[in-house]
Amino acid sequence: MNYLELISHVLPEIAVLVTALVLIGMGCAGGSRGGGKAVLAVTAAGLGLALAAVVFGPESGRLLEGMIVVDALTRLFKAVLLALTLGTALFLFPGGEAGGNEGRGAENSALLLLALLGLLVVVGTENLLLLFVGLELASLALYLMVVFAAPAGRPAEAALRYFFFGSVAAAFLLFGFSFIYGATGSIDLRVIAKVLAAHPVEPILPLGVGLALVGFGFKVAAVPFHLWAPDVYQSAPAPAAGFIASASKVAGFFIVAKVLVLGFGVVEGSADWGAFAMGWAPLVAVLAALSMVVGNLAALAQQSVRRLLAYSGIGHSGFILTALVAANAEAVRAVLFYSVIYGVASLAAFGVAGCVLRARGADRLEDFAGLGRTAPAAAGVLALALLSLAGLPPLVGFFGKFQLFAAALSGGTPGTVPGLLWLVALALLMSAVSLYYYLRVLKQVFFAPAPADAAPTRDTSAGTAVCLVCGSVLVLLGLFPSLVLQPLQRALVQLF
Amino acid sequence: MPSDPQAYLTLGIFFGIAVAAALVPIGLSHLWLRWFTPAKPGPSKHSAYECGIEATGPARIQFKSQYYVYGIVFLIFDVEAIFLIPIAVAFLDLPLGAVLVAAVFVLLLLESLAWCWAKGYLNWK
Amino acid sequence: MTIGIEHILAVSGLLFVIGFFGVLLRRNTLVVFMSLELMLNAAMLALVGFSFFNATMEGNVFVLFIIAVAAAEVAVGLAIIVALFRRRHTVQLEELVSLKG
Numbered sequence: 001m002n003y004l005e006l007i008s009h010v011l012p013e014i015a016v017l018v019t020a021l022v023l024i025g026m027g028c029a030g031g032s033r034g035g036g037k038a039v040l041a042v043t044a045a046g047l048g049l050a051l052a053a054v055v056f057g058p059e060s061g062r063l064l065e066g067m068i069v070v071d072a073l074t075r076l077f078k079a080v081l082l083a084l085t086l087g088t089a090l091f092l093f094p095g096g097e098a099g100g101n102e103g104r105g106a107e108n109s110a111l112l113l114l115a116l117l118g119l120l121v122v123v124g125t126e127n128l129l130l131l132f133v134g135l136e137l138a139s140l141a142l143y144l145m146v147v148f149a150a151p152a153g154r155p156a157e158a159a160l161r162y163f164f165f166g167s168v169a170a171a172f173l174l175f176g177f178s179f180i181y182g183a184t185g186s187i188d189l190r191v192i193a194k195v196l197a198a199h200p201v202e203p204i205l206p207l208g209v210g211l212a213l214v215g216f217g218f219k220v221a222a223v224p225f226h227l228w229a230p231d232v233y234q235s236a237p238a239p240a241a242g243f244i245a246s247a248s249k250v251a252g253f254f255i256v257a258k259v260l261v262l263g264f265g266v267v268e269g270s271a272d273w274g275a276f277a278m279g280w281a282p283l284v285a286v287l288a289a290l291s292m293v294v295g296n297l298a299a300l301a302q303q304s305v306r307r308l309l310a311y312s313g314i315g316h317s318g319f320i321l322t323a324l325v326a327a328n329a330e331a332v333r334a335v336l337f338y339s340v341i342y343g344v345a346s347l348a349a350f351g352v353a354g355c356v357l358r359a360r361g362a363d364r365l366e367d368f369a370g371l372g373r374t375a376p377a378a379a380g381v382l383a384l385a386l387l388s389l390a391g392l393p394p395l396v397g398f399f400g401k402f403q404l405f406a407a408a409l410s411g412g413t414p415g416t417v418p419g420l421l422w423l424v425a426l427a428l429l430m431s432a433v434s435l436y437y438y439l440r441v442l443k444q445v446f447f448a449p450a451p452a453d454a455a456p457t458r459d460t461s462a463g464t465a466v467c468l469v470c471g472s473v474l475v476l477l478g479l480f481p482s483l484v485l486q487p488l489q490r491a492l493v494q495l496f
Numbered sequence: 497m498p499s500d501p502q503a504y505l506t507l508g509i510f511f512g513i514a515v516a517a518a519l520v521p522i523g524l525s526h527l528w529l530r531w532f533t534p535a536k537p538g539p540s541k542h543s544a545y546e547c548g549i550e551a552t553g554p555a556r557i558q559f560k561s562q563y564y565v566y567g568i569v570f571l572i573f574d575v576e577a578i579f580l581i582p583i584a585v586a587f588l589d590l591p592l593g594a595v596l597v598a599a600v601f602v603l604l605l606l607e608s609l610a611w612c613w614a615k616g617y618l619n620w621k
Numbered sequence: 622m623t624i625g626i627e628h629i630l631a632v633s634g635l636l637f638v639i640g641f642f643g644v645l646l647r648r649n650t651l652v653v654f655m656s657l658e659l660m661l662n663a664a665m666l667a668l669v670g671f672s673f674f675n676a677t678m679e680g681n682v683f684v685l686f687i688i689a690v691a692a693a694e695v696a697v698g699l700a701i702i703v704a705l706f707r708r709r710h711t712v713q714l715e716e717l718v719s720l721k722g
Contacts, residue, residue, distance in 0.1 A: 002593075003593040003596075003597075021607060024608075024611055025607065027611070027615075028610060028611045028615070128683075129679070129682065129683050132683075132687075132690075133686055133690060136693070136694070140697050143697050143701065144697060147700075147704060156701060156708065157705070159701050160650070160702070160705060163697065163698055164644065164653065164657070167694060167698070168641070168644055168660070170661075171637075171640070171641075171657065171660035171661050171663075171664060174661065174687065175637055175660070175663060175664040175667065177664075177668075178664050178668040178671060178680075179667065181672075181675075181680060181683070182667065182670075182671035182674075182675070185677055186677075186679070203507055204507070207507060510631065510634060511634065511638075514635050514637075514638040518635075518638045518642040519642060522642070522646060561703050561706055561707055564702075564703045565703065567699070568695075568699050568700060568703075571692055571695060571696055572692060572693070572696050575688060575689060575692035576689055576692065578688055578689055579685070579689065582685070
């Protein structure tokens with residue numbers, strides 16, 4: 001390996017890092033002027049450069065024994081993460097959320113880019129060490145983003161809670177990794193898979209995988225590791241919450257699928273009804289079932305729309321984990337596809353929620369009353385996002401959910417009753433429940449009269465543009481899902 | 497898949513012991529509190545030193561939270577130096593690239609120092 | 622008596638569980654913090670032990686990174702606590718976290 005080769009393979013990460021350092025420098029030099037258009041321009045330019053480096057960079061490569069992996073799949077997901085972060089960055093600016101934290105715009109943006117850097121590292125590695133370091137980098141930046149832009153007391157409390165939950169999860173992840181390393185003698189996922197296939201499983205390995213699942217469960221906000229999510233989503237500034245709900249979750253599902261299927265495919269076990277076998281599949285099935293039930297039922301009772309979105313996100317984690325239990329190529333494709341469209345839809349939903357929050361000072365259901373008349377564009381995008389999350393055709397959410405459940409049913413021996421039918425039946429039931437609370441929001445938006453003293457919802461043009469782009473992506477992918485599915489399929493062929 | 501069920505039993509027993517080792521002292525201290533040292537509040541019990549000088553002034557002393565800021569900054573620069581140890585150990589055998597990487601790392605630390613300085617966190621207010 | 626991997630695992634498991642219950646049961650944020658560090662130290666001890674008995678270096682490298690990450694985590698956590706303390710003048714957890722679950 002030489003350094004030039006190394007640099008060419010991590011060029012997107014370098015672009016993001018350098019941009020973050022430049023932004024910190026700007027914050028240093030700018031003092032109270034640090035903020036506004038210049039910061040946005042630098043951020044967007046850096047993200048654009050990174051995107052170009054992903055698109056025109058090397059097609060494949062595996063350096064330093066799997067520490068840095070470039071293939072079609074990682075390139076696709078790096079591009080998705082960069083696009084989602086660009087969307088979040090446009091929400092950060094200006095006039096909008098920056099209102100409560102004058103002079104911190106540059107640092108805020110730098111933190112966003114550092115979080116993105118962590119996620120890029122996580123996506124582009126098959127090594128447990130880099131995986132851990134990337135996850136921690138992303139988490140630390142996110143804790144600070146939640147507390148940094150805090151105008152009043154509440155977000156700091158949410159950040160403290162997020163921090164403690166996250167640190168405990170990281171410790172579990174690490175303890176699990178140490179057992180995995182002890183049982184297999186390696187921290188490279190591919191070597192681990194080979195060792196597992198060749199030797200009988202040591203008893204500390206299941207323990208390690210179980211402990212690591214706790215850490216991953218926190219990252220994707222699966223029940224019972226979800227307790228941080230509602231507070232953080234509700235109290236954090238809307239762009240930070242949008243990033244946690246979109247880019248961070250996409251990377252979370254990517255890495256859960258990759259680690260479990262690629263590294264520990266041998267010790268999957270089975271969660272089929274009547275054919276139960278110990279492994280990680282039953283554990284994931286339990287997480288999925290709990291997340292679906294708790295997330296969707298708790299969302300019914302919420303008055304704050306951002307809290308509702310948080311619980312619906314927990315429910316969606318359950319839906320996605322349902323397909324992961326099947327653990328074949330089709331399931332991984334469905335998981336990755338759905339996590340991407342979930343990310344796009346949540347970014348749009350949080351964007352509109354943040355816009356309402358700024359205009360009316362709160363985000364209770366009543367505050368959305370009459371939005372359809374005062375801000376038709378925002379209301380339309382919100383409707384698209386929520387209906388896609390609910391899974392109504394012709395939006396892409398329907399297609400994604402269909403794929404998830406079909407993949408879950410495809411597991412097990414052919415010709416018999418699918419073993420995961422119990423989980424899919426639960427998922428369908430919970431989807432129906434979720435439709436109710438999404439429609440509750442939309443009823444307020446379109447059919448409730450606007451309060452007489454309602455302040456007009458004004459938003460930055462950048463924010464509106466992001467919302468519109470997200471909305472049109474949801475419609476477009478619903479009509480032509482193959483736009484993302486085909487590259488995903490091609491990328492997965494290389495992996496399996 | 498399980499190579500030896502006996503090994504799982506050992507693990508289970510061990511974790512039982514570990515949980516007990518964490519919980520039993522806490523439980524014992526609560527029992528101790530209830531049985532042997534019931535609360536008997538009184539003015540002499542509540543004084544800071546039960547014998548010796550009478551305490552004056554409030555117990556909560558004001559001290560600046562900026563001490564913590566210094567502490568945090570010191571902690572970061574102190575511990576991140578750990579990455580310089582492997583470089584120092586293998587310094588004479590290093591290729592040019594590795595030295596450059598080390599230089600980049602030190603520059604990163606320098607930028608954070610410059611940021612702290614420019615933001616005025618190093619000034620005592 | 623020779624020290625084997627099971628002795629190291631026993632100590633690290635104890636440390637981890639003690640740290641975990643410290644996080645769950647303690648009320649002072651700074652003590653909770655120390656318990657968190659205990660959990661990380663448990664993982665580090667296990668890694669070093671495995672590294673020694675597997676005769677590979679990865680575990681030691683891992684530990685080096687964990688030390689740095691743990692320091693960064695402490696810095697972030699302390700910063701959050703200082704930010705909260707400036708507003709609320711307490712470090713007791715139940716007074717700080719007033720949000721509903």
